[in-house]
Amino acid sequence: MNSLIPPAAIFIVGALFVPLMRGRLKSAFMLVLPVLAFATLVNMPEGKYWIVNFLDYDLIFGRVDKLSMVFGYIFTIVSFIGILFALKVEDDLQHVSALMYAGGALGVTFSGDFFSLYIFWELLAISSTFLILARRTKTSQAAAFRYIQVHVFGGLCLLAGIMVYIHDSGTTEFSYIGLNGIGSWLIFIGIALNAAIPPLHPWLQDAYPEATVTGAVFMSALTTKSAVYLMARTFPGTELLIWVGAFMTAMPIFYAVLENDIRRVLAYSLINQVGFMMCGIGIGTALAINGTVSHAFCHILYKALLFMSTGSVLYMTGKIRCTDLGGLYKTMPLTCLFCIIGAASISAFPLFSGFISKSMIISAAAHGNLIAVWLILQFASAGVFHHAGIKVPFFTFFGHDSGIRTKEPPLNMLLAMGIAAFLCVAIAVFPGPLYDILPYPVDYVPYTGAHVVGQLQLLMFGALAFCLLILAGYYPAEMRAINLDTDWFYRKGGRLFYYIMDKVLNGVNRLADRVIARAIPGWLGQLSRTPISSLMTLYMRVTGKGFATEALNTETRPEATSLAPMGTAVLLSLVFLFLLFVVFVFLA
Amino acid sequence: MKKELKIFDKPENVKRFLGFFYASLVVLLIVDFFIHKHAEFPWEGAPEFFAVYGFVSCVLLIFIAKLLRIFIKRDENHYE
Structure with missing residues (x-):
């Protein structure tokens, strides 16, 4: 059985060759990939194979049973249809990401362990983001940015859940999980986000309409349905x-x-x-x-x-x-x-x-x-x-x-x-x-x-x-208008967060700049150059006796460069790390 | 350019279409009395249950959606 290549690999490796080809050869090559994958599927007996040992854990790339097979079949069929639909698109970015995306969905479907599952899960999120970006409009860029952030959040939930699960059960293999304990809840939330369960759904209606014409076809098929598969498997x-x-x-x-x-x-x-x-x-x-x-x-x-x-x-x-x-x-x-x-x-x-x-x-x-x-x-x-x-x-x-x-x-x-x-x-x-x-x-x-x-x-x-x-x-009536959905919380809330962080962190930044970066070094510089007169000036200022001979020259440093709120990203990472820490120390 | 289809440009064709549609509704209402029902719930076996439920559902759907629009409708550039 191990002589065959996993269907996910056919798509993912195949995708890498697409930019090297032109014209009819490229079209034919892309159409052959799902056919090859389908032929592989048909010849896959039930069981577990393509097991790779990695860091004392087994990565299982082929957990084949009736449930995974149905999804394997339909993902390859719809990939064929989607590739045929996109055949005339002259944009390798779209072709490569669509094929990677299909490979990711098949990977999720046949993974028997959490490590490989997580890798394919993230591949789904990343490759599909490029199908939105490839529209190359301002709104699509913004939508893609929101899309990937939401999915990174979902992915982190899943990852945290997986870690707790592995810690508790001692194995990376998974099958039925069921809701019990923090780990299973985190996994549940991670899957629920990809399945677009309210209130975690708005990424879908936000992003899909902004995707490219052909990209939306793949997106409509793969992300939510691989989540349906995983939910049916685990919950x-x-x-x-x-x-x-x-x-x-x-x-x-x-x-x-x-x-x-x-x-x-x-x-x-x-x-x-x-x-x-x-x-x-x-x-x-x-x-x-x-x-x-x-x-x-x-x-x-x-x-x-x-x-x-x-x-x-x-x-x-x-x-x-x-x-x-x-x-x-x-x-x-x-x-x-x-x-x-x-x-x-x-x-x-x-x-x-x-x-x-x-x-x-x-x-x-x-x-x-x-x-x-x-x-x-x-x-x-x-x-x-x-x-x-x-x-x-x-x-x-x-x-x-x-x-x-x-x-x-x-x-x-x-x-x-x-x-x-x-x-x-x-x-x-x-x-x-x-x-x-x-x-x-x-x-x-x-x-x-x-x-x-x-x-x-x-x-x-x-x-x-x-x-x-x-x-x-x-x-x-048909109206040129939009309707508020739960994405309001992060689209408006994100801005509020940014505004507050901008005011607070940049305030601290400005204060630090004024005191530590300008005033103190300036004064120290003055002191080291003209110690006696500086001290006298200070003495006269403090006591009010006599007159200062010269004002303190604080302009000894060049103008500081941009004060963009770099701190926001750092703070966010810190918050996430801290939350993970809390989860592990107190709850796991 | 190929010749265009224009069947629904003629009002009599729209009328014909609607007539056909209404007729099929009547047929559905009549057929309902002649089929064997294996109802899971008692009301499923009631005559014309699904017709009433479908119609009422859709009217309610529109009614609530119109109400909802008052609260959630925003300008297209709301987020910009």
Whole structure:
């Protein structure tokens, strides 16, 4: 088995060769990587391998079981689609970081120990940051900066948790953890941040809409879903997740209804969909975990499809706000069709992929007799159709005619969307193959009369509400505005922190400069040059007798250079170190 | 440039589309009486439960979102 290269390594090593190639060779090379990785996956039997001994611990790069395999498959499939979509992008930075990113996600999926997990986890954060930076606008730079800081925070939580865990258990291997003790909580928070669980979610809606057209496709697929995988691995059956998951399905849809930026609407609906998965992990029964895993599988495809179709609009028109778009079905009918297929899939229409996966989670809630959760999930299902299912295609491709006349995106983009759209429908029509690779045996029939009619009623009457509200003019108008979310705390709070630190630390700096750097050396210099007269001057000043012959010349030093608050960064590091210290000494 | 699609430029086509949509709603309401239900909760078996729930959910969603907008809406340059 060790003769094969780990799938993560195929992407990561492959990425390094991309800048050396040009033209068709490069395109072919990039497309071959996910195919190679997929071929490796198919030939990987269950078990643990690629074990490397490192500092008395075993690094396990291949923990292969049913759970990790499903995520391995879908990550390579969506990487192929994403690479095909990005094929014509002439920017090696994006290609290399996207491939590294995919490698990171596969690495997380197959790591059997915390050390290698952490390395791949950070690789995810760093490589994805470059997909935002690569947009090369001022707002994207700022968003990328916030994104990496939030993820460094999450990564530190995870790292601290891992250290406590290793200290307590004596092993770096991990499987089920469950919430008990500070270490597990820190790990939980680290994963929850990547899974965008409120209130740790705002990085997602902040960063994804600022990413490049093709970068957003990878981002929509990899970060949150690798967190879903890890959560399903380490915290299945954690009751807290049922409730945060349910909240997570409902909260973002209100934002999505109001949001003007189409890709931000999709970002909110992404959070909403991951909410279903968190809820499933929390319920933790075989049906719920199967539902979660299959929903992650389907979700990656239709969400990538939605980001590709709206990304195509951004790529062709340079516009992405509801207020700027409309009527594009006239010139982009195929893109419009793909968007509608993605929209129908996320809405879980019968014969579209969401239908055969999400319903398992909702059924699991019903089997567990979780009445409130069931009602919230059904509410969220209707709400998804409302914003992701109708709003996104309606305001982009229909609605008022914006007057924009463009054409379909290049063939490779259409092909990538076509493949994703085909899979969305194929999985729904023939769910058997997907059900066969799920972690537990599947005893679930999605297509029953009651389920099909119930779901259709839920969706169509939700659509009726949309229709009537639009016609009545009561639907929230498209507006050039933003909506406050919990990122306010660090975007505004960060500034407040900076302001206070600026005043306090620079105040200390100025005082020190005046007293220690100027006054005292100046006076000492004066004293050493003319000791007698200096002392006399001092004596006369103190006693008030006689007159000072000359003023103290304090200007013996050149002007100090910039007083930028360097101290802020140092202080932050100190605070973090101190917190880690406290955690270890008193709590661990 | 290729010729444009203009089907929804004609009001009668929009009307036709809406007519088709309303008709499908009626069909769904009627079909509901003829299917075998295996309800987990008692109300799931009630006639037209999902139609009512879907409609009410979405109206509530919009109503609350509009209320929410009063508190959270800011200028596009709010953070700059």
